[in-house]
Amino acid sequence: MDLLYPRRCPVCQDLITAKEEHVRICTECEKKLPYVREPRCMKCGKELYREEQEYCLDCVREPKHYKRGYPVFVYQAPVKAGVMAFKYHNRREYAEFYTWAMLKRYEGEYRRFAPDGILPVPMYPRKQRRRGYNQAELLAKGLGAELKIPVFTELLRRRIDTVPQKELNDKERINNLKKAFHISGNDVKLKRILLVDDIYTTGATIEACAEVLLQAGVKEVCYTSICIGKGDS
Numbered sequence: 001m002d003l004l005y006p007r008r009c010p011v012c013q014d015l016i017t018a019k020e021e022h023v024r025i026c027t028e029c030e031k032k033l034p035y036v037r038e039p040r041c042m043k044c045g046k047e048l049y050r051e052e053q054e055y056c057l058d059c060v061r062e063p064k065h066y067k068r069g070y071p072v073f074v075y076q077a078p079v080k081a082g083v084m085a086f087k088y089h090n091r092r093e094y095a096e097f098y099t100w101a102m103l104k105r106y107e108g109e110y111r112r113f114a115p116d117g118i119l120p121v122p123m124y125p126r127k128q129r130r131r132g133y134n135q136a137e138l139l140a141k142g143l144g145a146e147l148k149i150p151v152f153t154e155l156l157r158r159r160i161d162t163v164p165q166k167e168l169n170d171k172e173r174i175n176n177l178k179k180a181f182h183i184s185g186n187d188v189k190l191k192r193i194l195l196v197d198d199i200y201t202t203g204a205t206i207e208a209c210a211e212v213l214l215q216a217g218v219k220e221v222c223y224t225s226i227c228i229g230k231g232d233s
């Protein structure tokens with residue numbers, strides 16, 4: 001199997017050499033992983049530049065409905081290329097490493113939040129059929145299996161393939177996106193939900209999903225992601 005499908009480092013995507021076989025990523029990348037460092041925004045989890053801040057500018061400007069965010073890496077080299085390949089170039093096997101990284105970093109936080117359901121951010125169905133998978137769903141399933149928490153892939157759905165327009169401000173973008181998500185069925189019994197996505201950029205997607213879930217009766221929503229954009233404040 002290894003000859004046909006040589007293992008690649010999920011970060012730089014070079015082949016993993018025989019002597020590194022036991023590791024998840026190559027040793028060079030391991031040294032360079034851009035973990036989100038303290039101080040972090042108390043809301044979205046983004047790295048902050050100043051110790052005295054509690055929230056990033058974005059979360060101050062646009063207060064979020066979700067409770068808290070748990071992003072693992074800053075969206076930059078060397079992680080960026082691997083995440084793009086995971087998302088767009090069928091490297092679905094990288095899910096294993098990213099799930100592992102999420103758990104390594106946040107297992108305690110996930111367990112304290114104690115969600116009764118884990119939900120991937122849904123993809124527009126036609127897009128998912130074309131791609132063959134939803135990368136957020138692979139992550140959600142990996143987390144669910146490890147944490148023994150059920151994963152719901154059909155509860156939250158995306159009905160229109162919204163392309164958020166650049167000229168919209170944050171509020172308009174969220175309103176626009178909110179129309180894209182809906183709950184299947186009309187009764188959500190879950191109280192606490194952990195949303196899973198690959199990259200948190202403006203936060204509009206997570207915020208739109210959270211609002212739809214809260215309106216449906218969910219009490220608290222947290223999110224986790226592989227990456228988050230670099231701090232803006």
Ligand SMILES: [Zn+2]
Pocket residue numbers: 009010011012013014025026027028029030
């Ligand atoms: Zn590497």
Ligand SMILES: [Zn+2]
Pocket residue numbers: 041042043044045046055056057058059
């Ligand atoms: Zn923030």
